Amino acid sequence: MMMVLMLGSAFAAEPKIELNVSTSNISTAVDSLDNIGAGSLATVGLETGYSIFPWFSVVAGWEYGAVKTQYGDGYGYDEYGEYVDVQSDVQSRFDYHQLHLGTRFQTKVFSRIYGYVKSEALMGMSSMRFADDLEEEDPAVEVRSSTSSFGGVVSLGAMYRSKPVAQRFQFQAHLELGYAHQSKSSFDKDIGMSQVRGLHSSLGLGIRF
């Protein structure tokens, strides 16, 4: 990686740095994650890129998403005789952090629109927290579990770059679609499995200078 950056610095006419904020949607492929409402996960992320050449960038970033789930016991009668959705005293929170690092090849399509293909290696870190009340600092019953996994994502995208502002930086926005695949991983404490696999989409904007 350092080698690529050093080469980039040496040969690129005008290296550029990008900072992007994005929101993504990633699929979780294990059926059982539906049990916590995490069939697909919306995340928010930060990404940085370094354009070594006008057609080639090194990109790295972080994404985060979470799902908080209240489990119900089905329908039943409450103390007032009303037929209601009975809540159990089980709540869970699924937190997902993803680090990615890869390369992006881009080319101008027309005017200020660029098309690109991106491939990245992924590392995902998932954690589960079950408690009778997640809002409590010290719940009566609590179980924590975590796991990590590795994989990759390949995506195609389109990027818009604005005119340079004050000759110093440009605004940019992107939309990309791709496919992500990570290894299946087991949560500790025999909670079960997790896997990110499937369609990946991302929408974001940032600055380039």
Next chain:
Amino acid sequence: MNKFLWLPVMGLTACWVQDTSISLDDNLWDSNVVAASDGVYVALPFAEMLVRVRLDSDSSLDLAVVDLDGARVNRMVPTPDGSSVLVFAEWDECKDEDSEIVYRSDCPSDELVTNSELAIVSDAQRTQRLEIPSHLNTIEFSPDNSIAVAYLDYSLGGEITIEGVADLGEVAFINLADEASSQIRSSISVGFSPNRVLFGTNNDAVVMSRSQVVVVDLTTFEKTLEAPLTLDADQQIDPSGAELAYDEESGASTLLLTVQGSSDLYMLNLASEFWNIGDLGAIPSAIGVDNSSAQSVFVFGASSKAVILDHASLASLSSSSIEDISLEEPANKTILGSGFALLYHDSNDYVHDVYRIDLDSRELTEYVLANPLSELQLSPSGQYAVGIMRPENGYSSNLDAYQDSRWGIAILNTLSDDVVSLVAESQPIAVEIIENQNGSFALVLMNGLDYLLQIDLSQPSNFIPVEMDAAPLSLSKMPADDGRFLISHDVDMGMVSFLDPTTLEITSIDGFAVTGLLNEQILPRRAEEE
């Protein structure tokens, strides 16, 4: 440029945590946990798993998943000594052998079948797996715990699943002592609707079914005796109660058998295979056998009397030789103590009496309780009896009315003949009696209350509340050598506690019910089928 300013706003708002609500189609755990000598076995219906939980050295949760090879638990029965647990289980099989079918949801519904089996689990390992019909819902154990007998008791309810044909009179004998034996399981048909199994003194089992009694040798699992209850094939005689009476003097074992809707007592001498029938004068509701004094006690739920029979005279018993003991109120249950029998009624709203009959002198002692009983148990020494009293719809007033309308605890002292009726804060859901060097105590759990009462039976108004982490659901004894009590709690994520009765220290473990919550529903044993 400004038109893109909404994009960072959208990105940042995506940072919210998604809130969802999911309804589970099954409980995370079954609070009917089973205590074994190596730990507590808990079925997880939603995850379709079985786990063993226990305290580790630092009093935290030590959890082990029992590999049942994809089978889910229907019911668990511990052996009386706690050495193993018999797990009635079932597993799904997809008859479609397409290799693309991996998950249960992939299998066409008409290709999905459910198989039943019995797993013997010990030390969190499945040691044996036996194919057994799912309808065999009742287990009895031989006195030495070496043989388990499984049969269908239809009165317990539940579905009968039939693949092809089913023999509802099948009784399965499972050899627990010799796991390597090829004869680990043997089945015989004993007639229609077997409803009671007794174990004799000659390594045999006596099985009662409609209109016949069958004796099975527990070494060969062969029938050694088939004794019909009637010679008329059109007549149906359904046993209602049975006990084995042993006479030490003659060495004879006699089967005492009562039948539904009849006052007749059937007596089968198992040595001579000789039947005798006597008329008890009323329809008996329970039999109590005291082999130490060679006497049996009969009570009658709808008749205010009791009958005591001497085992030595059973062969020559006739209606004229049966002597009644008159009671003021009827009794439908009996508990035998050392040299006495306690008689009570647990299903009559108007009966408040408990009787003690001295089996030597036939002396009758009457105890009058404030409310009718729903259950009664005797302390190991026999000095105390503790019962749960239920509310009654009386016509009393003032303090009587107050007590009548509430649940309570009754404590009887069989030595001093004192009786105390305590009013309970809520419905007692479990009572256990302990006797140790500190005295005799009752441990009482009450519905919805997160504390346990330890009542000193010598001074019933002297009780100690023991705080618990959550409201209890059940109380049971750990296997004999453990000495602790096991409490399961009304906590959806799972909680059980261990109570040391000498120190009243309670240690809880919890959170085990989320085990396997994220497991995939993969069809088991696919490779095995291929």
